[in-house]
Amino acid sequence: MTTNNWTPDQPIVSVKDVHKSFGKLEVLKGINFDVMKGEVICIIGPSGSGKSTLIRCINALNGINSGSIKVHGLEVNDPNLNKLELRKNVGMVFQQYNLFPHKTALENIMMAPMLVLKESKEEVRAKAEALVSKVRLDDKKNSFPGELSGGQQQRVAIARSLAMNPDVMLFDEVTAALDPETVKEVLVTIQDLASEGMTCILVTHEMGFARELADHIYFTDRGVIVEHGPPATFFEKAKDPRTKEFLSQIL
């Protein structure tokens, strides 16, 4: 295992010159960025630009071909990487929620801390109950995912990731599959998290949300970061023609 020599003055996630190909198709062509603890980062860009791949590389769901990704001092691009150790520190929420359909909302949240962190059932239950309240689903905690709406499922999925006490949360287009009226309840949940100081990396199409919440915005297109900056500069004074075109289409 990599020795953990991370200190709070270093970026908690550090991505350096990452290249990633699926067969002959190169989807990431040298990506660089750093995220400090407590920062909220939004990655935006047209579909097929490699945003999702990038975020999935951070918790090693996808391997990378070259470059380096360091999360909390752990080198992801290391053949001897202890993936379980990495994933304990990195929570991930998916577009399709991916809740476990055979477990209730509460059980979904309790599973990982019990099986992976080996915490006691009472302890985990108390923590899960608190998380369910936090995502405002007290009355739904004993429902199965099939009985919940998309927005409710997504909030359970967020609570499920939080139960592992991660240092970093990854959100992969978490509102893309939701009805417009339920998008807000999920965004509010993420907003709460961010205000508590959770480090968040979001792939999103919600520009209003990104503008309001993000500390830094990255615009990717065809596997490279075309432009980045704090929301004010990014949205008002975009320089690159590709960014301008994208923003004009979406805003």
Add this chain to the structure above:
Amino acid sequence: MLKRFQKIPGASSFTKQTDLPVLLPYQANSSGHPVDLRFSRWLTSSSPWLMIVLFLFVSLYPIVVMAQSKFTIEDAFYTLWRWLPFVVGSGFVMNLLISFFTMLIGTTTGIMLGLGQISLLSPVRKISWFTTQLFRNSPWLVLLFIVMLTFPFEIEIGERIISIPDWMKAVFGLSLPIMANISEVVRGAVQSVPTGQWEASESLAFSRTQTIWKIILPQCFKRMIPPWMNWYAILTMATPLVSLLGVEEIVTLSRQAMEAEDNHPELLIPFFGFALFLFFIYCYPIARWTLKLEERYSVKL
């Protein structure tokens, strides 16, 4: 020009690998697919009355033909009636016993083999795949012959001698193809679980073993029941095969009974017709039930 028609936006990019929970098209011909219940479908496609009417017809038809002969059809049915406790009690019960034990061994080994087929270790995966294909594509009778003739009839452990009865060897022989087919059922069911489930549990730092046993298998367990029952019905129908090797079951005993009754040809239809009837009334409800479960489980996915 043609390219324009091939590309329908949003509909053209269907690939097998997707993390969206898509409804895959029904594949009638992919064997081992969890929804592949051709046998049960075939068995239930006919009305149960048809089979009973058919049975009565073939049984009663000879009355007309044999009206003049000395050994009448009434005599034949009376003979069947006398032998009935023997044929059912020692015969059909044996078929059921063989089918139970075969299913037990076949399922246990089949699940292990099926999990071997999805192992991350390439040698385990390849050996499991090869074993599965080998026994899935061999004639059951040949496998039975090999097991019956090569297995010892007794095993010596130190000074104790454990004899292996014929029917036990038959169980081993029939277990092989059942094992291979259950292996495919397990593999198919595991692969039918959306990849998002794997990714979600991986990203929660579950180990692979935990993912399989706590997340994947509980979800596909229901999906495995209908094909599993389908194979049980097929197996039960196949148990008379062992009569060719002299194992005592319904067909062997029916023949012995007929021989004891001077081999009147009039006995053939009542006795074998009765055997058919027994298998039918045993397997038909299983097939019905299988399709019912399949219907119930396929709606809620």
